[in-house]
Amino acid sequence: MIAWKEYERADKADALLMSTLSKEHHKQIEENCAYIKSLAEVLLLTATQNISQRGHKETVDADNRGNFLAILDMIAKHDPVVKKKMTGPRNAKYTSHQTQNEILDTLAEMVRASIINEVKESELFSLMADETKDLKKKEQISLVLRYYFAGAVKESFLHFESADRLDAAGLTHKIIQVLERCGLEYKSNLIGQSYDGASVMSGKHSGVQARIKEVAKQAFYVHCNAHCLNLVLVDTIKAVPQAECFFALLQRLYVFVSGSYIHNKWLNIQKEMYPGAPRELQRLSETRWACRHIACHTVLDRLPAIMRLLVEVASENSGDRSIDARGLLAHLTCSSLDFW
Template identity: 45%
Template sequence: MVAWGEYKKMKDHDTSARQLMGDSFKKKIKENLHFIKLLGQVVLVTCTQKLAQRGHREGEETDNPGNVRKILKNEIICILAVMIKTEIVNEAKEAKFFSIIVDETKDVSKTEQLSLIIRYCYKENLYESFLDFKAAFQLDANALTHEILNVLKRHEIYFKANLVGQGFDGVSVMSGRHKGVAARIKQEAPFAFYVHCHAHRLNLVLVDVIKSLPDASQFFSLLEKLYVFISGSYAHAKWIDVQKELYPNEQTRQLKRLSDTRWACRYDACKVIRDRLSAVLANLDLVKAVELIETVTVQLEEMRSDPSSFDPL
């Protein structure tokens, strides 16, 4: 009877099963387009506002697994990334002439990452667009040159005559006149003139100024000694424990190592000390107390083995 009722309804409305399936398919497409648009808007908001897309814990038992599992899919992010990168590459090809900016940085897993930015003029506007990240397992000039040129080749960006500039930091492996990355790329692209990154040049000036001021020089020397001391296995474990005790609701922080070529490292190092000064002092007191106890323990053991060696005050 149900089937007959459905048949009568279709006949009365002059509707076939094929039409019903077509309408259902169109409705499904419309719903999917709506969901994709919504997910794209969420990705755009979280990225531009620098909101976390992942939760601290993402297991089934957690109430807040993060935005990725709640409202996003990694596939959507990958699709959007491909679309954006394709648009950047097409603009660069249409602009014809371009330059590159390359730098290295370590990610959270301590893997050296090579970041490549492409700079070009498109429709009378100047753009600096991120093009690619590449893990750099070898940091010699030949390997870095190979990775940089491979990125351009993979995106089919013609560089032999169209690459007119390259900007790196001033370390010898990048800026070496004869065997540096800049010199090797210029052999492949003769118009690719090298420019020492102005941000790094300003940083080198500031480093030299700091070294000429005794108080500032001593301060940053102390920061470096703190980093070396607390990076030790025993002191570092205590450093993490002290932070968890003093700042239970905040993520643990790491002290930053100073570098003459990483222009933001001094600011980062000072910021961690400012935000975790109580933990630094508590950690130093704790380590000092433990070392004192160990020293006393060793002396007591020596007294037990050789009482004559004890020298009363």
Template identity: 40%
Template sequence: MFCFACRHFAPPTYGNADEAFIKSGFRRWKKAHGKDGAIEKHISSQCHKTSCIAWADYQRNKADKTSIAQCISEAYQKKVRENRHYIKTLGEIILLTVTQDISQRGHREGDDELNPGNVPDEAKDVSKAEQLALVIRFYDEIANCIQECFISFTQMDLLDAASITDIILKSLDKLGLDYKSSLVGLGFDGASVMSGGISGVQKRIRDKAPFVYYIHCYGHRLNLVLINVAKYVPQAAEFFSLLEELYIFASNSVVHEKFILIQREMLPEEQVRELQHLSDTRWWCRATSCENALLVQQIAVKIVQIVKQA
């Protein structure tokens, strides 16, 4: 037995438990059914949900008679507009921080701070290639203060600890910095490739620079707290699961067409809202999803009732 959605629309990577439904066909019937059965687990897997979304997108494009070339062209134009918006926003931020003579990164985020810090995150270029952002903080003896400088973005072909360590140390060597005796601190996220105490980046650098102290980024710590809190609060976990199921439901070509039509009828003066796919690593998308779901709540209820009656 195969899963139609996953066999035809599965993402490039998936778990071992999903492989039978995609490649070889599921045959273990004694373990197929029940709450902990293989079929139920597969239906709840991220692979299956992603495949259903891709299948729904395909059905919608087919119903609209939209070609792949048109999708690519529209997606490209949308990406250009987004990138221009991002570049403009980044430019405005840099102008503000330069005008106020404050660093791009800081450690004070309290409500009573006049100039709270700005915390950067990972970066990808337009082709989705991973980039390593290198920033150094140092004590300026002339100005008698802590300074911070952005050094570079470096495209990463490999994302293992050895490759990342090599890029960091080569960048410091290129600047003529004696990291073996002068480097005293490192700050990254908590991923094992970065923070691992046996072969992670921080351990590899500490082997060469004995005075280094590793700090787990507080921004990433907060993100991990939010993710885990949501998972262990039943109401929150059920709520976000419902949002994801609602998104998958509304992505069906027939349902999506009615969803847009009813939205335009009930809210003729409002901009059409689309439900958002959730992400575990970007909480802003969850906020957007909640906002859109709240604005179209009555419409979502009506479309569910229409489909149920049909």
């Protein structure tokens, strides 16, 4: 009888211990999930707001540890779970750039899956693609899908893909590879394709559009209207001497202000004359008219600061810089160019 009671007491103690361990384990899982969710939300915020995440120096004694850690530190002041994790073991913080990239990839895959489901539901879709270089000067091809969903035409960015080969065959292979990886039925449902006017893309015999049409018979090719309009505007400007000189002057202003000494002086002058963040002059682009519009708007808005900058540099007698400033100042005050 005594042995049975001892057994029951031990059994109850074991059950209580297991229940306690189970509750603690469940609590730890909930805390981990809440913490990872906070990390993902911070990364989503920085990504959607297009602001940098990492800092140059992220040690505890650093003045600026970067946006990602700074936002987490602020959240930790109001969230005990985040504070516990941030002050816990280093291998359980999940704040390294490798973990950041993994979380961002997961978030991107969730968005991509939503887009793919919409395209599959709408069935028919068109493809837009363009090549560009990233900050490391590596060629990439961007893919955008256009489709009709929920009563409206939607254009959704699908994917960036590294372009190892820039010939028509290589680019075609990349595009088809992405569509197949996303599970999209392009052979019968792809009804349109749009690229710029580069021969490698638009060539009627061996360009990307011709190669795509060999496998997707209904994929009608349309030269990008925005690209066509941009070419028309650029060529029109070149046909008007006064306008061509005007934009050449804007480009010279951009080059002049880009020098380190002049640029620091430009920022300081703006801080004195205008409240808020300083503005940067824009480099003109041959393929994007919007850059010229922004350049004109910035010069018009900051013309007094530009004139003051040129006058101060011209009076410094500092060799080439002063000569360039005097030349630009003479052009800006020329009666044939009405900046005022």
